[in-house]
Amino acid sequence: MLLRNKVVVVAGVGDGVGRSLSLRAAAEGARVVLVGRTSARLQAIAAEVATAGGEAKPVICDMTSPADCRDLADQAVAAFGPIDGLAIVAYAPPDQRSLAECDDEFTEWRRIVDFNIFATLNVIKAVSAKMSSGGSIAIVNSMTSDLPWARLGPYSASKAALASFVRTLALEFGPRRIRINGMHAGGIANAAAEAYLHVLAEREGRTVEEQRAINVSTYPLGYLPPPRQYADALIYLLSDLSAAMTGQGMHVNGGHFMH
Numbered sequence: 001m002l003l004r005n006k007v008v009v010v011a012g013v014g015d016g017v018g019r020s021l022s023l024r025a026a027a028e029g030a031r032v033v034l035v036g037r038t039s040a041r042l043q044a045i046a047a048e049v050a051t052a053g054g055e056a057k058p059v060i061c062d063m064t065s066p067a068d069c070r071d072l073a074d075q076a077v078a079a080f081g082p083i084d085g086l087a088i089v090a091y092a093p094p095d096q097r098s099l100a101e102c103d104d105e106f107t108e109w110r111r112i113v114d115f116n117i118f119a120t121l122n123v124i125k126a127v128s129a130k131m132s133s134g135g136s137i138a139i140v141n142s143m144t145s146d147l148p149w150a151r152l153g154p155y156s157a158s159k160a161a162l163a164s165f166v167r168t169l170a171l172e173f174g175p176r177r178i179r180i181n182g183m184h185a186g187g188i189a190n191a192a193a194e195a196y197l198h199v200l201a202e203r204e205g206r207t208v209e210e211q212r213a214i215n216v217s218t219y220p221l222g223y224l225p226p227p228r229q230y231a232d233a234l235i236y237l238l239s240d241l242s243a244a245m246t247g248q249g250m251h252v253n254g255g256h257f258m259h
Helices: 017-027 039-051 066-080 107-128 153-176 191-204 208-217 227-238
Strands: 007-011 031-036 055-060 083-088 131-142 179-185 249-252
Touching: 007 017, 007 066, 007 107, 017 031, 017 039, 017 055, 017 083, 017 227, 031 039, 031 066, 039 055, 055 066, 066 083, 066 107, 083 107, 083 227, 107 131, 107 153, 131 153, 131 227, 153 179, 179 227, 191 208, 227 249
Parallel strands: 007 031, 007 083, 031 055, 083 131, 131 179, 179 249
Antiparallel strands: none
8 A cells, every 4th residue: 555554634625636536545545634615525525435444534624724724734633643645636726817808906816826826835834844754745736837828827827836836845845854746737537627628619619529529639648637547646746656756746637738
């Protein structure tokens, strides 16, 4: 088992990558702290983990609140002991507006940037303070940090900033033997991707199936990876298989973007 007896915090547990990672981490022997804002969802995933023979503790947390994040770390340690791994899956999605279409106060753009950078840092700051030597932090980043994409300005800029923070924090955490890396995801075969497919089809005047074929044609492997395959990449970053890696951005996207 790759995570035997380790304590892993998964921040931003939803029905996609967060759920897949939580189940996968538990299957690899970790005791998992499930972090999110929807109690019913967390309880349901904790029940799935328990049914499969694992241990999970749900914790409600608003990542924009430093106090909530400190409480999260305290609850994790109280439940399972010192933290070995942290995966941050949560993000604020893009709003699809161009610069010309944005309001003068950049209201929505500021919200995206604030969450993707500072909420992420809130969790890292609180959890890393309770982390064991040899711990690992894995952030779900995006290929758009390197791949320009119209109408994704604040989203891609915030993700590029996170990539820079990963390198800086690798230097800061290195003396404690704590690693930090980013997993730069491409398109994920989930409900959000399906909804965006419909938006693109309407914008380009195509049928949904025509747009789907065009999208898939840009992936050398011929498909959008599902949540489980992104979770597998995060397991690698959390485990000792990546013991010599820190400060890195690992692109996982079916070949859509090659770095």
